[in-house]
Amino acid sequence: MDASKFVIIDKSTLIDTEPVRQSLTYWQDAWRxxxxxxxxxxxxxxxxxxxxxGFAGPLLSxxxxxxxxxxFANLPPxxxxxxxxxxxxxxxxxxxxxxxxxxxxxxxxxxKRIEQDPVNKIYTYANAARDIEVVLDFSYxxxxxxxxxxxxxxxxxxxxxxxxxxxxxLNKKYPFGxxxxxxxLLIRVMxxxxxxxxxxxxxSLVNLxxxxxxxxxxxxxxxxxxxxxxxxxxxxxxxxxxLYVILIMVVFGNRGLWTMIIALGSVYWxxxxxxxxxxxxxxxxQEFVLAARALGVSRNKIIRNHLIxxxxxxxxxxxxxxxxxxxxxxxxxxxIGLGVSAPMASWGxxxxxxxxxxxxxPYQLFFPxxxxxxxxxxxxxxxxxxxxxxxxxxxxx
Amino acid sequence: xxxxxxxxxxxxxLTIWLIASVTFFMMHAIPGGxxxxxxxxxxxxxxxxxxxxxxxxxxxxxxxDYLKGLVTFDLxxxxxxxxxxxxxxxxxxxxxxxxxxFFAILAIxxxxxxxxxxxxxxxxxxxxxIVMFGATLGVTIPSFVIATVYIYIFAGKLGWxxxxxxxxxxxxxxPMIALSGYSLSFVARLTRSSMLEILRADYIQxxxxxxxxxxxxxxxxxxxxxxxxxxxxxxxxxxxxMTGSFVVERIFAIPGxxxxxxxxxxxxxxxxxxxxxxxxxTIYVFMVLLVDIAYALVDPRIRFxxxxx
Numbered sequence: 001m002d003a004s005k006f007v008i009i010d011k012s013t014l015i016d017t018e019p020v021r022q023s024l025t026y027w028q029d030a031w032r033x034x035x036x037x038x039x040x041x042x043x044x045x046x047x048x049x050x051x052x053x054g055f056a057g058p059l060l061s062x063x064x065x066x067x068x069x070x071x072f073a074n075l076p077p078x079x080x081x082x083x084x085x086x087x088x089x090x091x092x093x094x095x096x097x098x099x100x101x102x103x104x105x106x107x108x109x110x111x112k113r114i115e116q117d118p119v120n121k122i123y124t125y126a127n128a129a130r131d132i133e134v135v136l137d138f139s140y141x142x143x144x145x146x147x148x149x150x151x152x153x154x155x156x157x158x159x160x161x162x163x164x165x166x167x168x169x170l171n172k173k174y175p176f177g178x179x180x181x182x183x184x185l186l187i188r189v190m191x192x193x194x195x196x197x198x199x200x201x202x203x204s205l206v207n208l209x210x211x212x213x214x215x216x217x218x219x220x221x222x223x224x225x226x227x228x229x230x231x232x233x234x235x236x237x238x239x240x241x242x243l244y245v246i247l248i249m250v251v252f253g254n255r256g257l258w259t260m261i262i263a264l265g266s267v268y269w270x271x272x273x274x275x276x277x278x279x280x281x282x283x284x285x286q287e288f289v290l291a292a293r294a295l296g297v298s299r300n301k302i303i304r305n306h307l308i309x310x311x312x313x314x315x316x317x318x319x320x321x322x323x324x325x326x327x328x329x330x331x332x333x334x335x336i337g338l339g340v341s342a343p344m345a346s347w348g349x350x351x352x353x354x355x356x357x358x359x360x361x362p363y364q365l366f367f368p369x370x371x372x373x374x375x376x377x378x379x380x381x382x383x384x385x386x387x388x389x390x391x392x393x394x395x396x397x
Numbered sequence: 398x399x400x401x402x403x404x405x406x407x408x409x410x411l412t413i414w415l416i417a418s419v420t421f422f423m424m425h426a427i428p429g430g431x432x433x434x435x436x437x438x439x440x441x442x443x444x445x446x447x448x449x450x451x452x453x454x455x456x457x458x459x460x461x462d463y464l465k466g467l468v469t470f471d472l473x474x475x476x477x478x479x480x481x482x483x484x485x486x487x488x489x490x491x492x493x494x495x496x497x498x499f500f501a502i503l504a505i506x507x508x509x510x511x512x513x514x515x516x517x518x519x520x521x522x523x524x525x526x527i528v529m530f531g532a533t534l535g536v537t538i539p540s541f542v543i544a545t546v547y548i549y550i551f552a553g554k555l556g557w558x559x560x561x562x563x564x565x566x567x568x569x570x571x572p573m574i575a576l577s578g579y580s581l582s583f584v585a586r587l588t589r590s591s592m593l594e595i596l597r598a599d600y601i602q603x604x605x606x607x608x609x610x611x612x613x614x615x616x617x618x619x620x621x622x623x624x625x626x627x628x629x630x631x632x633x634x635x636x637x638x639m640t641g642s643f644v645v646e647r648i649f650a651i652p653g654x655x656x657x658x659x660x661x662x663x664x665x666x667x668x669x670x671x672x673x674x675x676x677x678x679t680i681y682v683f684m685v686l687l688v689d690i691a692y693a694l695v696d697p698r699i700r701f702x703x704x705x706x
Contacts (some may be wrong), residue, residue: 192457225572234417235412235415243541246659246662247423247424247662331541332541335644336647336659337641355545358413358548358549358553359553362549365545365546369542372537372538373538373542374537376536376537377533377534380536381533
């Protein structure tokens with residue numbers, strides 16, 4: 001055979017073409033799979049947004065959560081304005097307050113009621129400088145002889161009569177409206193986010209530590225220790241926890257942020273303890289634990305360095321699910337009036353405050369509820385994605 | 398089998414006793430008693446009142462009296478509602494709570510489970526997406542929001558239902574929706590995910606390979622296993638609903654026992670607190686026991702293990 005028919009191939013090119021898969025660490029792999037899970041990313045963005053909303057939001061505004069202005073109480077987020085003149089717009093509240101608002105929706109000034117005639121239902125208003133006087137007649141559809149009128153009010157200024165509101169603007173000063181004493185609801189919902197999230201995060205962290213500690217000890221020790229420790233957990237689990245949270249709130253007396261954290265943190269750790277115990281029970285029989293034990297590693301170090309890191313996936317998932325349920329519980333307790341005391345407010349307190357004026361001012365309930373729902377939704381979606389990304393049983397290739 | 402459940406029953410009684418004791422001592426550890434007022438009551442009067450309710454006795458004596466009462470179903474007089482016994486309060490309130498709770502639980506089982514199954518069978522179809530969207534919404538909105546929005550729309554704006562109380566059949570709808578909303582959505586999600594897992598199992602494939610009709614594969618083989626996690630979840634949920642969500646009862650002004658949860662603790666009404674806690678714990682513990690029995694009935698593997706143990 002002719003040797004010239006053969007060509008010697010450079011060996012290095014061959015090796016290069018072989019597909020080499022980049023090796024990924026556990027976290028890189030988890031992140032890669034989390035990125036593929038679209039709802040989880042939406043949830044992550046939602047969580048970041050809520051955190052920024054609560055913690056950075058109030059910094060952008062000079063208004064405090066406790067600043068109140070009774071003149072501007074119960075103003076809705078959308079204002080229906082009556083145009084009195086070229087550049088004079090007024091807003092009429094449900095309780096017959098007349099407020100001057102700029103064309104763009106900035107709340108300017110409450111007019112003073114200078115004359116009132118409750119019998120004929122005619123009020124006269126004037127601004128502070130007394131150069132504008134407006135007469136309100138709200139007798140339509142109320143007094144006999146004036147029924148079946150197409151409108152309820154007439155506003156008279158400089159002999160021109162306005163019966164219809166002609167302009168709808170967004171409230172610039174109070175984007176979420178104002179509450180019953182004229183506090184800015186946007187700022188209050190932001191501060192509410194701070195309180196609700198702080199309570200939820202810290203309580204979940206406390207739960208995490210107690211649960212991991214308790215569960216891992218119980219599972220690692222096994223035998224009688226395990227039985228007794230788990231019986232205690234069973235017992236705690238069969239107690240109406242919400243009642244104990246209320247009891248603890250009463251024991252501590254003052255209704256501060258920390259009371260709430262202690263109450264939630266000291267009660268809800270049993271779920272985590274069970275989860276960790278289950279994980280550790282299956283892990284501790286594996287060879288790497290036996291190897292560590294044979295090398296003389298102490299119990300605490302085995303738990304800390306070998307068992308818990310291997311169970312971290314389910315622990316993180318459970319933690320992500322714990323935060324929204326803590327937000328939920330916190331809002332419930334606040335809603336029944338045992339939450340943080342005024343003027344501080346969490347979302348539950350805000351919802352409770354809105355209850356009395358619900359039929360007239362439904363927006364006061366809407367925004368705190370929306371905040372709770374967005375938080376719950378974000379954390380739940382993130383948790384679902386994390387479960388898929390971190391749970392080793394679901395890992396395939 | 399019988400022995401196992403007898404042992405479980407005894408264990409349940411022990412649990413109830415422990416809960417009753419823990420609550421008793423915790424309640425008495427809180428500073429202030431039921432007759433602590435902002436305006437102090439003169440000492441002599443206070444002493445007479447305390448003697449009347451036996452509050453001046455040593456703690457252990459009160460404790461044994463209380464246990465004796467529990468066993469004989471005599472829960473003592475209410476400290477705050479003078480002249481009524483706690484038994485009266487519970488007898489008056491519990492039927493209302495139970496009625497509403499019963500319908501809520503019915504809704505959870507009758508709607509939640511089938512919806513979850515259908516959603517799993519139509520995985521990644523429009524129906525599945527709609528159901529899951531609704532279920533996700535259901536677990537994100539607190540019951541007090543559902544309740545208030547319901548009242549705002551149907552009682553306030555439309556006037557279709559009475560805004561409070563349980564006057565007619567229509568008035569049950571609101572509390573039912575508010576009470577069951579979260580759990581119903583949760584059960585639908587749970588059923589769906591467990592159904593999806595089961596449908597991939599080998600034995601389902603075997604059943605299909607044996608030529609069983611699709612209906613009998615789903616109804617006889619898949620569903621039975623898919624509801625096991627739902628049963629686990631339902632036990633505590635039934636207990637929680639049966640003893641009343643005080644928030645929902647408060648919003649709809651239902652004269653149930655839910656409100657005593659909060660009222661009695663803040664008023665330091667010892668006997669009522671104890672009664673409510675023990676009632677809840679009893680229902681809870683026996684629900685868990687029922688769940689265990691239901692388990693054994695649904696899953697022969699568990700039955701076998703328990704007979705061995």
